[in-house]
Amino acid sequence: MEWDLLFFLIFAIITVAAAVFVVASKEIVHSVMYLALTFIGVAIIFFFLSAEYVAIIQILIYVGAVSVLMLFGIMLTKRRLTGGERI
Amino acid sequence: MDLYSFTEGIVRWLVGIISYFVDWLGFHGFAGWIESPGVIQFLTIFGVALIVFIVGFLIAITMIWQERKTLGRLMDRRGAMVVGPAGYFQNIADGLKTFLKEIIIPEKADKKGYNWAPVIIIGSSILLIGLIPMSDRFFVCDIDGGLIFIFAVFSITPFAILIGGWASNNKYTLIGGMRSAAQLISYEVPLLLSLVGVVILTGSLNLGEIVHAQQESVWFVIPQFIGFIVFLITIVAEVERIPFDLPEAEAELVEGWWTEYGGMRFGLLMLAEYFRGYAGAAVAVLLFLGGWSGPILPPEIWFLIKVFIVFFVFIWIRGSLTRVRIDQILNIGWKRLIPLSMVNIVIAVVIKSMGWL
Numbered sequence: 001m002e003w004d005l006l007f008f009l010i011f012a013i014i015t016v017a018a019a020v021f022v023v024a025s026k027e028i029v030h031s032v033m034y035l036a037l038t039f040i041g042v043a044i045i046f047f048f049l050s051a052e053y054v055a056i057i058q059i060l061i062y063v064g065a066v067s068v069l070m071l072f073g074i075m076l077t078k079r080r081l082t083g084g085e086r087i
Numbered sequence: 088m089d090l091y092s093f094t095e096g097i098v099r100w101l102v103g104i105i106s107y108f109v110d111w112l113g114f115h116g117f118a119g120w121i122e123s124p125g126v127i128q129f130l131t132i133f134g135v136a137l138i139v140f141i142v143g144f145l146i147a148i149t150m151i152w153q154e155r156k157t158l159g160r161l162m163d164r165r166g167a168m169v170v171g172p173a174g175y176f177q178n179i180a181d182g183l184k185t186f187l188k189e190i191i192i193p194e195k196a197d198k199k200g201y202n203w204a205p206v207i208i209i210g211s212s213i214l215l216i217g218l219i220p221m222s223d224r225f226f227v228c229d230i231d232g233g234l235i236f237i238f239a240v241f242s243i244t245p246f247a248i249l250i251g252g253w254a255s256n257n258k259y260t261l262i263g264g265m266r267s268a269a270q271l272i273s274y275e276v277p278l279l280l281s282l283v284g285v286v287i288l289t290g291s292l293n294l295g296e297i298v299h300a301q302q303e304s305v306w307f308v309i310p311q312f313i314g315f316i317v318f319l320i321t322i323v324a325e326v327e328r329i330p331f332d333l334p335e336a337e338a339e340l341v342e343g344w345w346t347e348y349g350g351m352r353f354g355l356l357m358l359a360e361y362f363r364g365y366a367g368a369a370v371a372v373l374l375f376l377g378g379w380s381g382p383i384l385p386p387e388i389w390f391l392i393k394v395f396i397v398f399f400v401f402i403w404i405r406g407s408l409t410r411v412r413i414d415q416i417l418n419i420g421w422k423r424l425i426p427l428s429m430v431n432i433v434i435a436v437v438i439k440s441m442g443w444l
Contacts, residue, residue: 003125029253030199036246056236064242064275068268071249075265 008048015041028074036067089224094134098127136217139227143216146391147361151178153395154402161406185354193256193347200254205352207247211240212359215366220294222379222386232292237370238279241325241363245271252344263343266333266413270324273420274331278321280428281314284435285374288444298378304444306377314431315375317424319400322367324416326360329405333413368397 018037025031039062046055102121110118120126152167152175159166167174192201218237220226230236245268252264285307286292289300301307308315324331345356372378372393381389411419438444 003129027197029197029250033200033203033250052230053232053235056232056239060235060239060242063246064239065272067246068249068272071246071253072268075249075253075261 004048008045011041011044011048015045029071032067032070032074035070036063039063039067090135090138090226091131094138095127095131098130098134102127102130135227139217139225140213142221143213143219143362143365146365146394147358148178150361150365150395150398153398154405157399157402158406161403182354185351188350190351191349195256196347197254197256200250201347204247204251204254205348205356208244208251209355209359211243211247212362212366214240216362219366219369219373221390223295225387226295229293229295233294234282234286234292234297234370234374237366238275238282241366242271242275244363248344251348255344255347257347259341260344260346263346267327267344270327270331270333270413270416270420273417274321274324274424277317277420277424277428278325280425281317281321281431282374283428284311284314284431287432287435287439294373294378298373298380301377302380306375308375310438310444311375311431311435313427313434315371317428317431318371318375321420321424322371323401323404324420326363326367328364328401330408330411331416332410333416364398364401365394368394368401371397 015038018034018041021034022031022038025034039058043055043058043063046052046058106118106121109121155177156166156174167177170176170180192198215237217227218233218240220229220233248267248271249264252260252262252267255261285297288307288310289297291297291300345353348356369390372390376393376397379386379390381392384392
């Protein structure tokens with residue numbers, strides 16, 4: 001029983017599915033949520049390659065800064081929700 | 088005798104009993120698979136994580152009780168008195184009460200974001216507990232760069248807070264989420280800069296090696312006093328306690344970004360806040376106050392004593408000071424604390440190059 005291979009397959013499937021949902025979801029904030037999940041999955045795959053420092057910096061910069069920057073960019077611009085109500 | 092080998096002994100004993108019983112039933116191949124080293128290693132890691140989580144949970148509950156009693160004494164009242172010895176079981180009664188409440192989801196809320204945000208926050212707060220070593224023999228993982236990993240996990244929370252504030256479909260939660268994200272992001276800069284002095288003096292990012300370097304010389308609170316003060320202020324802002332309590336201002340915003348969360352979600356978010364408080368106090372102890380070093384008593388007891396003393400300082404600040412305005416918070420962060428942490432880095436470089444430590 002190869003534990004490493006099993007867990008790598010689980011996390012790789014999660015990462016690829018999240019990357020597909022980034023493109024496919026209708027609501028734009030959901031896209032940013034799936035993008036953050038993709039970044040976390042990539043960091044876990046870096047852990048499997050025993051590159052711990054790269055994985056930690058990936059979480060610190062991409063999940064902690066880039067996703068929040070995209071959220072601010074979405075929320076500070078005028079747009080319409082899918083229901084038609086402007087927020 | 089560290090935690091890992093202790094747990095491995097218990098797991099081997101249990102697996103031996105189970106495999107003997109399965110072998111007696113007649114499943115010989117399954118009994119052999121249970122006793123293979125991979126399965127035993129997996130169960131051991133699971134058991135170690137479970138033990139450390141239970142210990143952290145008990146510490147967080149004790150911290151809630153300590154805050155209630157100390158804050159009561161600061162306000163000339165007695166705090167919780169009725170349930171259990173000195174009111175210690177009041178938190179468990181409150182937990183049972185929130186567990187029995189109905190789960191209410193607002194009608195026009197965004198269901199996916201509303202359900203995901205507390206999951207991310209509680210999960211990352213519980214992950215923080217597993218990264219903190221309590222002594223040389225009581226830890227889960229001992230990686231190089233564990234110090235940065237703790238603050239990487241801290242930096243996930245503003246994202247989840249923004250999502251939760253937006254998904255509740257409420258003006259006040261949206262304002263609270265925006266304020267919270269602005270405060271957390273602007274205070275991560277002096278927080279990480281105030282740690283650089285300690286890392287320069289030690290030459291390592293491993294928490295165990297930092298504590299060993301303090302045992303050989305002096306506690307780093309003496310050469311790095313400015314860094315210690317800046318770190319305390321920023322960690323209070325990072326776990327959103329009272330002087331920097333703008334995201335949950337009860338007077339202006341109803342309850343900040345978790346206004347719409349009720350029942351068990353509210354209880355778990357409350358618990359996650361104290362998990363983060365425990366992590367902040369523990370990092371302050373490990374970096375500046377000598378970690379688990381001390382005479383006579385076992386090292387874990389010393390670590391817990393220091394953590395509760397630092398948390399008492401947090402409660403004291405909460406009982407004494409008032410709330411700061413949002414523009415004052417950002418001015419303090421960007422114009423005062425970042426130059427102070429730069430001065431602290433210069434002091435650390437001078438001490439290291441002169442060879443005084």
